[in-house]
Amino acid sequence: MEKSKPGIARARAYIAALAMQGENNPVLPPIRSLAREAGVSFVTMWKAMRQLLQERSVTVDVRGNRRIRTDTRRWASSAGGQSASASETTITQGATGSWRHVAEKLYRDVVSGRYTGGEKLPSCKELQRTYGVSFATLKKALATLIDEEIVEPHTNGYYIPSLAGSTGHSRIVAVACGWEDGKIWVDYQDKSYFRTLESECIRMNIQLDVIVYFRTHGRLRFVHTASKSDYDLSDRTILGYIFIVANLDSAPEEALERLVGLRRNVAVLDVVGGWKVPRCAQGSRMVQFFTATASMLPARRVAQYLLGRGHRQIAFFSPFHRALWSQRRLDTIDAMYRRAGFPRGVIPFVQSGYAYQWDYLKNQEHDEDIRSLIHQYDEWKQKAHTEFFKRFGNLGYSIAKYITEWNCASGEIYEKMKPLFEKALENRTITAWVMANDFAATIAVDFLKERAVRIPDDLSVISFDNTLDAMEYQLTSYDFNNHGIIAMMLRFILASHTIRAARHGMCIEADGTLVVRRSTASVAVR
Secondary structure (H helix, E strand, O other), X not given: OHHHOHHHHHHHHXXXXXXXXXXXXXXXXXXXXXXXXXXXXXXXXXXXXXXXXHOOOXXXXXXXXXXXXXXXXXXXXXXXXXXXXXXXXXXXXXXXXXXXXXXXXXXXXXXXXXXXXXXXXXXXXXXXHHHXXXXXXXHXXXXXXXXXXXXXXXXXXXXXXXXXOOOOOOEEEEEEEXXXXXXXXXXXXXXXXXXXXXXXXXXXXXXXXXXXXEEEOOXXXXXXXXXXXXXXXXXXXXXXXXXXXXXXXXXXXXXXXHXXXXXXXXXXXXXXXXXXXXXXXXXXXXXXXXXXXXXXXXXXXXXXXXXXXXXXXXXXXXXXOOOHHHHHHHHHHHHHHHHOOOOOOEEEEEOOOOOOHHHHHOOOOOHHHHHHHHHHHHHHHHHOOHHHHHHOHHHHHHHHHXXXXXXXXXXXXXXXXXXXXXXXXXXXXXXXXXXXXXXXXHHHHHHHHHOOOOOOOOOEEEEEXXXXXXXXXXXXXXXXXXXXXXXXXXXXXXXXXXXXOOOOOOOEEOOOEEEOOXXXXXXHHO
């Protein structure tokens, strides 16, 4: 009788999502922590755990830890169909109830910027409530972080050591590929890394220089985006380099080799995904790779969320499937569905010949004309009187939306994706569309509105990036936590000994959040 109760079903669905993480026999945190994360009472979670122990879906090892039997897939698949709480978007990989687990969570919260350097940590009572542990467990975790110089003990509590120190005359250099005019060759989403980096450097009183590199006359040039002049990368005031790799068409290996040769810390942000560590960086303690958008974790979270909402047949759309990040998202979601017992649960609808918006304009003679139009618009916008924008606000927004490097190819992309959208609508078993990013999602939503398809009553839509468009379109979208990844990269530059190195050939990942909005619903309530 207990199994049919909604609260117990929700608790089982949450544990089922943990089972589908992919780890072998993961250890579960204490029941109280599980109950809080699943949004149920302690008693409800205890009853659900008792059921799973009786079914031997959960076992107890010699140390008394409760472990999920990941070879038991039937209960995980069936439980995944129950409606789970929104807290399932905060599932932590490899969760354990030990002090090591608490130390790991605290560590990641500190290095990702949740707790700011130079400031005091919350009180021990607050930390106990936040992490759901006893005082003794918390103190042991804090002692570990003290040894690693992540936190410092004081008479009135614990503090996060300041990273900046006396850096008023020092600088950090951000490097990305670009053009001779100093323009950075990244899309709208990737530019947010630079905005976040700038705000963090201002807060730390560190100068930030943004540099673009490009090849001209057979050699690599590094140019300052503001002065448009060649930049001296060997300046003695430079603390380190943040290298943002947003595409592989611009010889990033050669640029990285130049940075590595300067013998300062280099934090590499792999945006494209799957970029192999070049030989020049292999084995170097002064180079560390990071990733956010190209991580497998976001796609796992999206798959868990949809499985928890009862979506057994979904479609994956991407206009940019030549990009490695798009391929990784599809492969990860498909693997999650296969592990959950749905080998044909993900149907791909992708354009494999394109990686960027500009790819849709290549081989069309108006490529340079489009770039010229963008530059003319930028100049006009700077000179135009503010009263014009007040008077023509909607018109100004429309121009800004469609005449930009990010959206200039929207018409061509829509025409290429339209047949795929129509084909997917013919399949009545599909209950959710997973879009490769928010840009593709807005195009899909416009198409569905033209076809009078109700979102989410008839079809759920979910995407990645959590841009302004996601908020305006009320899209459920994964937020990659740009602030967190930038905070970790800065920490590597300024205090590399406090960043735990990733496994060989692996990137350090930032944990983000699935922002749930109106575009998704549970299949059970339709």
